[in-house]
Amino acid sequence: MSLLVTGSIGIDSVTSPYGTAEGVLGGSAVYFAFAATQYVPVRLVGVVGDDFPTEFRKLLQSRPIDLAGLEVRRGGKTFRWHGRFKGDMNEAETVAVDLNVLAERGPVVPAGFLDSETVFLANTHPTLQGELLGQLTSPKTVVCDTMNLWIETERDSLLNTLRRVTGVIVNDAEARQLTERTNLIAAAERILDFGPRFVMVKKGEHGSLLVTPEGPVAVPAFPAREVRDPTGAGDSFAGGVLGYIAERGSAGVETLRQALVHGTVAASFAIEDFSLRRVQTLTRAEINQRVHQFVNMLRFE
């Protein structure tokens, strides 16, 4: 099934205990696309400024990413994020953020993308998520992310979006904040009440959780000795999940369970090096091998 992602495309500067990467390609839609294109081609919808480096465009073109929906806004500047990871690196500290073109009007879905069936609405203003979704003619599986800012300031708009999506992928803090429930299963079940058929909760190094009306499924993270840069882990997770769903052409519970594994493995590669350094050379064979290793680790009698 066709897969569309809309989200940020940015220029990142990241510092972790392993070093610093300055002015590198980043953004939720980018990490998502690098993970998801391991499964199916990806249609990218997003906005950059005319300062967006040619080499970044080339990097995107090195994967089966359709850039017909990449708007280069004249006189605009690309979204920039400067973050830092410390200690157990479970949470990014934002040093500086310049929304730039992301603070303006949202992107337009090109005609060729309007029939997209599988859709990931990466974190942005929930009204923009709704507007984008409204442009599509035949969405079948729509999954969204969100963040603390919208939960706090745009709750009604967010609940409107949640009513229209198939699934939600959020982190543990967001699930708790959205539902005011501490227990993550109870929180995810409450999110199901808002409309979606499934909820995935990302817990960083602690793995993730899938909750559907058929009950919860918890998986650990892929055991990692060295995490160099957790930037994009969550969007890579979503890319593995949605890529797998689009490849399978189904979002049934058994597919979602398997998708959880593919999301876990996608995230585990993304964090091995700064920016897209690891995933830009990643092969499907490497993914399959790690999926196999993960599945075997979890095989008990």
Place this chain on the structure above:
Amino acid sequence: MSLLVTGSIGIDSVTSPYGTAEGVLGGSAVYFAFAATQYVPVRLVGVVGDDFPTEFRKLLQSRPIDLAGLEVRRGGKTFRWHGRFKGDMNEAETVAVDLNVLAERGPVVPAGFLDSETVFLANTHPTLQGELLGQLTSPKTVVCDTMNLWIETERDSLLNTLRRVTGVIVNDAEARQLTERTNLIAAAERILDFGPRFVMVKKGEHGSLLVTPEGPVAVPAFPAREVRDPTGAGDSFAGGVLGYIAERGSAGVETLRQALVHGTVAASFAIEDFSLRRVQTLTRAEINQRVHQFVNMLRFE
């Protein structure tokens, strides 16, 4: 194989968002024994005061726990702990603790227990752990726990004990403190350098980790909607692990992997109600059913 545990036997008062339990049976050796006796009989070695209630002795006797090593010290008082759980309940806040008889000399292993083959040294002063171990004639699988206090104040003595044990079961904070490594796999691998053949790291609601020279195995916690009282979760985990090992008569890597599941399930029952309320009526059939459920949850292709 015969299974011996030494640790605290106490009178607890616990408050959680679900209520309060005052003056209830607790202690590391007790939680361990209730979990482990689902697999094999348990030999209990510990000290209480002459204030130890008859009903608590009867409760212990309701399980196949050999109390020949339970010393009732005349004029002494039983260990008491008053704890409180809040928020996500991942950590206990100690309101008050009276070591009482635990602050005096350690327990003596009765003659009938000296041939014990599987041994769990619950958290206590590492020198006492070493002395107890020294009394045994044919220990085969010895596993110890410890705590932040001993890591900080008795490091040499603790390292001495670690050289003599087969395995270590600690929580994430202890693993990090002991090794000064943030990454838990790296921390556990460092503990292997100290002597043990395996390390299990307990992460509360986030599951646990087994590390052996053959690599890491991570499992989630059993998904729980309601945690009423996390007291004893870690010792119940150890009881499930060691009980399973003693039942199987092996501590090979494949047995350890399976034991991780049994520890996870044992802990999941312990936290469902205050003190031993849930586990005192627990059956092996209920355990097997939950093990089955957990194993199926983790079965992927």
